[in-house]
Amino acid sequence: MTKFFMMNISKKTDDLECGEMNEEKVFEKKSELKAYLRNEGYYKESKYQYIKLHEESIYVATVEKIKVK
Numbered sequence: 659m660t661k662f663f664m665m666n667i668s669k670k671t672d673d674l675e676c677g678e679m680n681e682e683k684v685f686e687k688k689s690e691l692k693a694y695l696r697n698e699g700y701y702k703e704s705k706y707q708y709i710k711l712h713e714e715s716i717y718v719a720t721v722e723k724i725k726v727k
Contacts, residue, residue, distance in 0.1 A: 661725045
């Protein structure tokens with residue numbers, strides 16, 4: 659069984675979803691995912707959600723663990 663982590667980043671401003679940034683990234687290892695989040699300045703909000711505050715914008719990263727047989 660193979661597993662990987664898919665992360666979707668969306669940008670929010672003043673409680674409104676902005677469609678201008680909707681980025682997806684895939685990581686093979688959880689350690690790679692955590693290193694990326696730490697380097698980019700994200701903070702853990704819940705089990706699979708991380709946030710980053712930048713000026714007036716909020717970036718929300720949602721992580722999914724996907725298992726493939």
